[in-house]
Amino acid sequence: MGLSVNLRLLRERSETLEGELATEEWASDFNDELVVFASPLRYRIEAELQGENLFLQGPLSVTLDCTCGRCLKTFQTTVTASEFAAFVPLEGEDALTSAGDFGDLTPLLREDMYLALPTNPVCNPECRGLARAAKSQEIRPEKGPNDSPSPWAALDRLSL
Ligand SMILES: [Zn+2]
Structure with a gap:
């Protein structure tokens, strides 16, 4: 199937x-x-023959469901190849x-559209991603079985 002329x-x-x-x-x-x-x-293409070459021009667009590479949030975006153009011979290699x-x-169409797709989608250029969550965990004081005096404290006293 696909698009033919x-x-x-x-x-x-x-x-x-x-x-x-x-x-x-x-x-x-x-x-x-x-x-x-x-x-x-979606496409709207002007097609014309110029001698033995086919000339195509017009915008292509598609809507994507992306996953942010930083925070893993999903978001929707539309990618448009407004400058799509191709000049293709009808004969030869x-x-x-x-x-x-x-x-x-x-x-x-496929070739141009694939090039226009995001290779590393981000929900927002300012997205700080998972780093933020990891940082707040670092700040949280640790409580639990590991909450014993540091073994280095004893050494510090000895070195005095
Ligand atoms: Zn994000």
Whole structure:
């Protein structure tokens, strides 16, 4: 499935492709513990042929459920690749993947969108994470079986 464009029709006139791609259609191989897709991939792409090349341009966006890498809180964020653009030859080694008249745009969208995803999501740039909780534990005075006089106290007295 994914997103394809009819190249034969594109020879006659350029086209605007607008819609959504379900996660399994474009990112089925994506696997990240901290980032989960919470919406389809939304696209609005101008497609046109320039000679024997396909030119694509337009914004892509997707909503993510992220886990903060510092405090492990979950939060939602939307990532937009507003500058998405691709210029792909129809023939040769780097040619667009196509079947008959249909060129497959999915790999192009995937590549750009993966690059736009956060590699280390943080709920807030100011997030102090778990360090804060650990610190308040340090301050808390320890009580319990270990609360005996330091063995060094005896040595200190001897050294006098
Ligand atoms: Zn956080």
